[in-house]
């Protein structure tokens with residue numbers, strides 16, 4: 001038995017902090033959360049002093065196979081599988097050190113991330129708990145085609161989903177629109193026909209798998225929501241010239257329970273956002289408030305790996321970015337923990353400090369509900385009850 005004591009605790013839901021808690025951990029799980037004064041007999045004690053305990057962060061969108069260099073596509077294409085797997089391991093370690101105890105990987109090559117999933121399931125110190133999609137479904141020369149997930153036509157996409165089910169993926173990822181990373185693909189136009197999207201969703205749900213859509217643009221979001229996708233990645237309602245938080249699409253998301261996996265945050269010190277992005281920020285703040293008021297469930301992903309400022313381990317910057325985008329610190333912390341667990345299919349098991357949940361918890365210096373920047377000062381990480389790093 002391990003007893004973790006701290007000045008305060010945010011349980012992943014809130015609204016406030018629990019003062020002076022003791023978290024009892026046994027066999028990798030949280031056995032109980034008790035008032036701090038309770039005597040603990042026969043337990044090893046870890047006292048993190050003035051720090052605040054939080055559930056470990058859950059990154060709903062990462063790419064462990066991308067190395068956050070200035071040429072991620074070239075570096076990935078040139079690497080053989082062993083080299084790539086070593087990079088995936090290093091990326092996982094960097095995430096864990098930043099307090100990310102679960103990641104949902106939404107695009108690798110050759111299902112390599114599933115190998116690391118086995119490794120981190122056996123050894124919590126090897127990296128975060130992993131939820132993975134394998135290579136995303138895409139079209140000929142479509143977004144991220146170089147990851148090897150090309151699938152087209154109704155029969156083709158159904159076969160691709162079946163292959164993923166056989167391989168044991170946790171989620172099916174579809175490049176519904178193009179993306180900036182892939183020369184020649186268009187982030188504002190839909191890559192798939194509606195019958196193909198319907199077939200993907202139908203086949204995935206038949207195999208008990210959730211299905212998530214890459215879509216920055218309102219065109220792709222609309223198509224994914226109406227064809228029955230469970231989650232929208234990015235979900236910024238972009239148009240070629242600005243943003244269009246289409247009320248009808250937002251209401252449909254709320255009605256159907258379609259969730260959003262926002263990809264926010266970057267390391268400080270990088271180049272300022274290009275003018276076409278900077279110009280959109282005020283309308284993004286208003287638009288995300290519209291999503292929130294409509295009751296759309298939103299969790300936080302990083303998209304780490306794709307650029308140097310999106311290094312693995314940059315996840316906490318997304319939490320502070322959420323507060324810049326109009327969320328309260330408590331809303332941002334929920335998006336990074338309990339809500340993220342739900343989107344990853346791990347509700348009831350991760351994302352909360354509560355009896356029966358996995359003992360994935362972290363300690364940060366200070367009070368993150370008063371000052372979200374406290375999340376950058378991670379002083380302890382426990383994964384499956386094991387202190388790591």
Ligand SMILES: [Zn+2]
Nearest residue numbers: 061063106303
């Ligand atoms: Zn991504």
